Amino acid sequence: MLDRLDPQHADALLALIKMYADDPRPAKIDLGVGVYRTDDGSTPVFSAIKSAEGQLLTEQKSKAYLGPEGDMGFVHALMPYIFGENATMHGRIQGMQTPGGTGAVRLALALAKQAGVKRVLMGVPSWPNHAQILADVGLEVATFQHASADGSADLDALRSALDGAGAGDAVLLHGCCHNPTGIDYTHDQWDEIASMLVSTGVLPLIDVAYQGLGQGMEEDVYGLRAVLKAVPEALIAYSCDKNFGLYRDRVGAFYVMAQKGDQLDTIMSNANALARANWSMPPDHGGAAVRTVLRDAGMTDEWRAELASMRDRMRDVRAKLAGAGNAGSLDLTSLGKGNGLFAVLPLDKQQIAALRRDHGVYMAGSGRINVAGLHSGNIDTFIAALSEVAN
Numbered sequence: 001m002l003d004r005l006d007p008q009h010a011d012a013l014l015a016l017i018k019m020y021a022d023d024p025r026p027a028k029i030d031l032g033v034g035v036y037r038t039d040d041g042s043t044p045v046f047s048a049i050k051s052a053e054g055q056l057l058t059e060q061k062s063k064a065y066l067g068p069e070g071d072m073g074f075v076h077a078l079m080p081y082i083f084g085e086n087a088t089m090h091g092r093i094q095g096m097q098t099p100g101g102t103g104a105v106r107l108a109l110a111l112a113k114q115a116g117v118k119r120v121l122m123g124v125p126s127w128p129n130h131a132q133i134l135a136d137v138g139l140e141v142a143t144f145q146h147a148s149a150d151g152s153a154d155l156d157a158l159r160s161a162l163d164g165a166g167a168g169d170a171v172l173l174h175g176c177c178h179n180p181t182g183i184d185y186t187h188d189q190w191d192e193i194a195s196m197l198v199s200t201g202v203l204p205l206i207d208v209a210y211q212g213l214g215q216g217m218e219e220d221v222y223g224l225r226a227v228l229k230a231v232p233e234a235l236i237a238y239s240c241d242k243n244f245g246l247y248r249d250r251v252g253a254f255y256v257m258a259q260k261g262d263q264l265d266t267i268m269s270n271a272n273a274l275a276r277a278n279w280s281m282p283p284d285h286g287g288a289a290v291r292t293v294l295r296d297a298g299m300t301d302e303w304r305a306e307l308a309s310m311r312d313r314m315r316d317v318r319a320k321l322a323g324a325g326n327a328g329s330l331d332l333t334s335l336g337k338g339n340g341l342f343a344v345l346p347l348d349k350q351q352i353a354a355l356r357r358d359h360g361v362y363m364a365g366s367g368r369i370n371v372a373g374l375h376s377g378n379i380d381t382f383i384a385a386l387s388e389v390a391n
């Protein structure tokens with residue numbers, strides 16, 4: 001039977017990790033997968049997480065199973081940060097832990113399908129795994145342009161997509177730090193999106209994978225909260241992989257806002273059943289570490305300060321790129337406006353291949369760069385390499 005399988009391409013983004021590792025050139029530059037790096041190019045464990053892990057090591061009494069919902073202390077500790085003061089929206093929000101943000105997106109889409117959603121509207125470009133998960137779950141996709149040529153988010157494109165949509169459709173939106181463009185909807189645009197969702201009845205699925213890496217913890221969920229205030233129901237996928245630096249520990253959460261609190265038990269029983277059939281239970285360690293941080297005021301302050309320094313450094317890198325003005329024919333000035341780890345450079349396949357081959361610069365095939373891969377030791381080399389290939 002297994003002879004019948006066709007070979008599949010390795011995931012293009014994850015394949016870059018290995019290609020970069022195999023490149024022997026010491027001056028190579030990794031702008032591929034979305035991992036934060038400090039100005040010395042490293043990705044250290046947050047010190048708040050180290051403290052929490054130390055505490056867990058001495059205090060954790062058991063590693064017995066918790067159940068498909070994972071660590072509910074973790075799930076609930078995050079809620080005030082995501083949803084604000086009225087963190088349960090008067091008892092209308094409930095959640096569960098998932099293996100990373102990917103697990104949360106998958107669970108949200110599988111649940112949407114189970115509830116009768118047939119089609120998902122999705123801005124493009126998007127994180128490539130969104131399309132892969134949608135295909136795997138078996139949902140129809142309708143795309144619209146995420147960004148306009150002037151480097152702002154294209155609300156008209158979303159409006160037209162929503163105009164032709166209604167009940168039975170869902171829309172997948174990036175809460176902040178859009179991946180791959182770094183271009184987010186403005187607050188005014190989010191307010192309009194919230195009303196458009198109310199009038200069309202389209203179910204929002206908001207993917208929040210980078211809270212705190214854009215403008216700030218509160219600012220980055222402005223859109224999410226504006227939508228939740230307006231619509232009757234919504235699905236939320238959340239990742240702690242970036243904002244707690246827990247990448248390989250796979251720490252995420254899925255939340256649902258129901259029209260009425262008494263619907264939550266039934267909705268979550270469906271989510272639990274889907275989780276059980278997919279991964280049974282999420283890995284515990286990272287969620288337990290986040291819970292430990294968030295229950296301790298000192299560790300929480302330390303975590304927030306570390307997150308703020310990441311945000312500031314990415315702003316500095318963006319300002320430096322924008323300040324360079326041009327690199328060959330490329331105008332870098334718009335990079336100063338983006339949020340989070342990513343930006344897309346309008347390079348063609350040959351130019352991206354030449355950057356890799358001739359300069360050891362690794363970026364996604366879409367021209368997406370991880371701005372956190374740039375630092376004081378390599379940014380000038382990168383701009384010079386860009387000028388050479390894009391002249």
Ligand code: LMR
Nearest residue numbers: 013032033034035127179
């Ligand atoms: C990325 O887009 O680089 C990250 O979200 C990592 C991933 O899983 O693709």
